[in-house]
Amino acid sequence: MNRSRKGLKASSFRCVTLLLLVAALFTITPGALQAYNLEDRVQRTTLENGLRVLLVERHTSPTVSLYIRHLVGAVDDGEGKTGAAHLLEHMLFKGTSTIGTKNFKEEERVLKKIRETGTALDRERMKGARADEAEVKRLAKELKELQSEAKEWVVENEIDRLYSENGAADLNASTGQDVTTYKVSLPANRIELWARIEADRMTNPVLREFYTERDVVIEERRQTYESVPSRKLMELFLATAFTASPYRRPIIGWPSDISFLAPDYLEAFFKQYHSPNNTVIAIVGDINTAKTLEMVKKYFGPIPSHELAAHHVTEEPAQSGEKRTELVAEANPYLAIGWHKPTLPSFEDYVFDVIEALLSKGRTSRLHRSIVQGKQIAEDVSAANGMPAARYPNLFMVTGTPRHPHTAEELEQAVYEEIDNLKKEPVKKQELEKIINQLRAEFIRDLSSNSGLASRLSYYEIITGDYRYMTRYIQMIEKVTPKDIMEAAKKYLVEENRTVAVLVKKEKP
Amino acid sequence: MKRTLALSLVILLISTGLCLADPAETPKPPSWPDPDRLSYEEIKFSPPKPERVVLENGLTVYFLEDRELPLVNISFIVGAGSVFEPPGKEGLAEMTGDVMRTGGAGKLSGDQIDEELESLAAPVSISLGMEYGTGSLSVLKKDLNPAFKIFADIIRHPAFDEAKLEQEKNLKIEELRRVFDKPQRLAFREYKRAIYAGNPRGRLPEIASIEKMDREDLAAFHKAHFFPRNLRVAVTGDLSKQEALELIGRHFDDWDEEGDFGTVPLPKPQENAPLYYYEKKVPQSTVIIGTIGPGKESPDFYPFTVLDYILGSGGFRSRIFQEIRSNRGLAYSAGSFYDGRQGYGSFGAYAMTKSESTGQVLTLMEGILKDAQDSRFPAQDLHLAKRSIVNSYIFSFTSSHMIAFQHMILEFQGLPTKFLTEYPAKIDAVSREDVMKVAEKYLDPKRRTIFVLGDQGKFDEPLKSFGEVKRVK
Numbered sequence: 014m015n016r017s018r019k020g021l022k023a024s025s026f027r028c029v030t031l032l033l034l035v036a037a038l039f040t041i042t043p044g045a046l047q048a049y050n051l052e053d054r055v056q057r058t059t060l061e062n063g064l065r066v067l068l069v070e071r072h073t074s075p076t077v078s079l080y081i082r083h084l085v086g087a088v089d090d091g092e093g094k095t096g097a098a099h100l101l102e103h104m105l106f107k108g109t110s111t112i113g114t115k116n117f118k119e120e121e122r123v124l125k126k127i128r129e130t131g132t133a134l135d136r137e138r139m140k141g142a143r144a145d146e147a148e149v150k151r152l153a154k155e156l157k158e159l160q161s162e163a164k165e166w167v168v169e170n171e172i173d174r175l176y177s178e179n180g181a182a183d184l185n186a187s188t189g190q191d192v193t194t195y196k197v198s199l200p201a202n203r204i205e206l207w208a209r210i211e212a213d214r215m216t217n218p219v220l221r222e223f224y225t226e227r228d229v230v231i232e233e234r235r236q237t238y239e240s241v242p243s244r245k246l247m248e249l250f251l252a253t254a255f256t257a258s259p260y261r262r263p264i265i266g267w268p269s270d271i272s273f274l275a276p277d278y279l280e281a282f283f284k285q286y287h288s289p290n291n292t293v294i295a296i297v298g299d300i301n302t303a304k305t306l307e308m309v310k311k312y313f314g315p316i317p318s319h320e321l322a323a324h325h326v327t328e329e330p331a332q333s334g335e336k337r338t339e340l341v342a343e344a345n346p347y348l349a350i351g352w353h354k355p356t357l358p359s360f361e362d363y364v365f366d367v368i369e370a371l372l373s374k375g376r377t378s379r380l381h382r383s384i385v386q387g388k389q390i391a392e393d394v395s396a397a398n399g400m401p402a403a404r405y406p407n408l409f410m411v412t413g414t415p416r417h418p419h420t421a422e423e424l425e426q427a428v429y430e431e432i433d434n435l436k437k438e439p440v441k442k443q444e445l446e447k448i449i450n451q452l453r454a455e456f457i458r459d460l461s462s463n464s465g466l467a468s469r470l471s472y473y474e475i476i477t478g479d480y481r482y483m484t485r486y487i488q489m490i491e492k493v494t495p496k497d498i499m500e501a502a503k504k505y506l507v508e509e510n511r512t513v514a515v516l517v518k519k520e521k522p
Numbered sequence: 523m524k525r526t527l528a529l530s531l532v533i534l535l536i537s538t539g540l541c542l543a544d545p546a547e548t549p550k551p552p553s554w555p556d557p558d559r560l561s562y563e564e565i566k567f568s569p570p571k572p573e574r575v576v577l578e579n580g581l582t583v584y585f586l587e588d589r590e591l592p593l594v595n596i597s598f599i600v601g602a603g604s605v606f607e608p609p610g611k612e613g614l615a616e617m618t619g620d621v622m623r624t625g626g627a628g629k630l631s632g633d634q635i636d637e638e639l640e641s642l643a644a645p646v647s648i649s650l651g652m653e654y655g656t657g658s659l660s661v662l663k664k665d666l667n668p669a670f671k672i673f674a675d676i677i678r679h680p681a682f683d684e685a686k687l688e689q690e691k692n693l694k695i696e697e698l699r700r701v702f703d704k705p706q707r708l709a710f711r712e713y714k715r716a717i718y719a720g721n722p723r724g725r726l727p728e729i730a731s732i733e734k735m736d737r738e739d740l741a742a743f744h745k746a747h748f749f750p751r752n753l754r755v756a757v758t759g760d761l762s763k764q765e766a767l768e769l770i771g772r773h774f775d776d777w778d779e780e781g782d783f784g785t786v787p788l789p790k791p792q793e794n795a796p797l798y799y800y801e802k803k804v805p806q807s808t809v810i811i812g813t814i815g816p817g818k819e820s821p822d823f824y825p826f827t828v829l830d831y832i833l834g835s836g837g838f839r840s841r842i843f844q845e846i847r848s849n850r851g852l853a854y855s856a857g858s859f860y861d862g863r864q865g866y867g868s869f870g871a872y873a874m875t876k877s878e879s880t881g882q883v884l885t886l887m888e889g890i891l892k893d894a895q896d897s898r899f900p901a902q903d904l905h906l907a908k909r910s911i912v913n914s915y916i917f918s919f920t921s922s923h924m925i926a927f928q929h930m931i932l933e934f935q936g937l938p939t940k941f942l943t944e945y946p947a948k949i950d951a952v953s954r955e956d957v958m959k960v961a962e963k964y965l966d967p968k969r970r971t972i973f974v975l976g977d978q979g980k981f982d983e984p985l986k987s988f989g990e991v992k993r994v995k
Contacts, residue, residue, distance in 0.1 A: 073590065073920065073922075074567070074569075074919055074920040075565045075567045075916065076916060076917060076920055106838070111554045169838075169848055170837075173839060174838070174839045174906060175557050175558070177837050177839065177910040177914075178906050178909045178910050179909075180909075180910065180914040180915075180917075182914050182917040184837070198917065200565055200913060200916055202562040202563050202564070202565050205560050205562070206557055209555060209557050210557060222848070225848070225849070225851040227851075228851030229847055229851045230854075232847075232852065232853050235805050235806040235854075235874075235876055236706070236855060236874045239805050240805060240806045241703070241704060242703055243703065344703035345703055375636070375640045376624070376636040376640065377636045377637055386689060389689060392693055392696040392697065414696070414700065416692060416696045417695075417696060417699055447640060447641050450642075450643050451640065453643070454644075455643070457591055457592065457593060458593065458660065460590075460591055461590065461591055461921065463920075
């Protein structure tokens, strides 16, 4: 769940992850930028329990941005349990055995009964048409009564209250395919509050109000998918492009899976994946590095870690034929195209970052110039590398909205023309230089935000195991040649490797 | 003595031994202190104050030096917005801003400007909103001169190239066609039309009004609203005050246009309005209950800000979120918003819920608003609201550009600078009676606008049980 004060967005759409990948391009160019050598400013420590801590001091304002990332996401949900990681993220705002309860001993008693009744109810509902209606009704009533009883012991939304009262900004969490993130910005003197809350919820979370929250997630699905056809199309697109890989499954979960997610499963999931050795913390802002590290050690140091179970993730077999699908809906046409490719840190992934910028970064980019401005057949068309996520081989995508009366078919052909140009003509030096210039400038801008820095540092550390992927990024990008671009396009951006999904407008009878 | 000593030694050794017994033993977790009783060092922070200079021609400049990075950030506020659009030309303000950016300026064509700015990696953006417009330039210090020249030309000499205008018109028309595909966006757009009915703010761009626009319209709108006295510029970053003033002077000193600031009637809350219903067959309804609230200059601004926080802006603990989402699982998005503007404020409570619980949610929302009027909310809600607002206030000052922009917009809205420094104390002083008074004054059920977008065939209760229904579609 991606939360913010005004307007709540579902975390499920992973463009944010992509933006992080693209936008987080840092450089250490010689000369003037040497002073901004980020690598020197990051203090990296690994605690005994495996928790990795990244600290950066920045004293512009007495505020601090704090990120916690766990290497767990929708890919780890399990068959028939899609949406588990995402629902767990929601549940982790319900508090712990010491936060959010008036008396945990009493509460625990009722929670146990709720779990028993809820489990029995789910079991009966699972029978579908053969379910005993009377039994379902009885159990539902019993559940409601128990929930009322449990409410007596609950102090609602205490974590949010504690943070808000102490001046939090950007209190947020998100679940991706790869990674789950808990973040907050606070006045700089509130770090102990953060440590107190976060270490506790990494140790003793209590899944209270489980069944109500499960309903909230179903409403979230309704809001962000069922009511928005273009989002439904993206969900369908990913489920088609990936036949075997877990990337085919929606982060928020399939509706029937969500409706049967169980507290026992989520608890086991939590224990398995929120281990300190599976976690990275980044703190950027007005801190004293030594004192902050002490605080982190004090609260997080004692958290026991355990060996992470090795588990195999189904590999996507090579695609050898175009896949096409469509969604008929009462909405204007929308087009999504994707090609399979290797993920970071392979060199080809860097090449695709450059291709993405070439095709759609800014008004002078190729897709914008030729299709939006030139042919004027699209309202919008953009490229995105690294969809939906980065732990496993992923996609290079192009999406677009045709401009009436032009069709999705016309747009599709126009896109392929630009893709073909990449294969035929080497990119000019000036064009490549422009892109590198833009990435360097973005690096500098990103240094002026505590949360931007904390986000990128923690993201690269958790995904690649080394935050310096980021500080060395521009050096890698500078190695990309026009020949590399042509070869990558010829190898991967081909018909047999491609999936196309089209939103088709429902014709009125 | 000796025996006691020996015994003490033994005890000492044993206890030491116990402590060191098992080095592999997991250390005990810290006793979890009460998070409400932690103590914090006081933060003493005085945000820097920008310098203010007014040129002879009336253009106002705010400046703050910031040498952290080799960057310069420049933004402006201009008194140009959709409220000034002539009837029949809805969308003109936005279009003018868009084509100022894309349609060429000075001696350069739109394409040349795109090339230049993107090679310099110096983004320029312009956006003319409802009551005012803003623009910005972000550039590396080394490229300041060429980038600023383009920026200044865009402000003073936009070309409004016909072909580029045509492009933007086509894109806007497509956008308007597609707004129907996004139910929440559509709901807020139609709600805006309803709440501002009879006021220029309620006139929205339509395909017809966009199609009718031509180059002369844009040029006239620009001429009418872009003049030195109507523009305020904030400059921050890696440069000195002298450098900043020299740069601005070089490009704006000889600008001696004059113009009309223009006045627009303020919106008024609707009296005994019908319930507006917009039919769209979607599984989830959007419900909005709104009204016109106090402006930023009003003493009611502070208690109303606190009220809004208690009702729905205050995250998970706010009344609407708690009742509709946390307690009953009826919504994912639910809350309220309040924007105190010049002379009036925009307030609304909202929730997105499935068709089958739309009636239930409407009832809950009305109940919560009534509770506020009857002062029926827990004392801790008031305490939490005040503490949260005051403690997070520091986040309005996290960058030098943010600070300069704050000062700039304050002046534009006719407010004194001390507004910024007095804000926390004024929020702190808000009492329960104050909140109840503004709730009574502004949340009168007879002076509200209720808007529902959804599929009434599937609602749990007929809409007419909430009032006279006016179907807008």
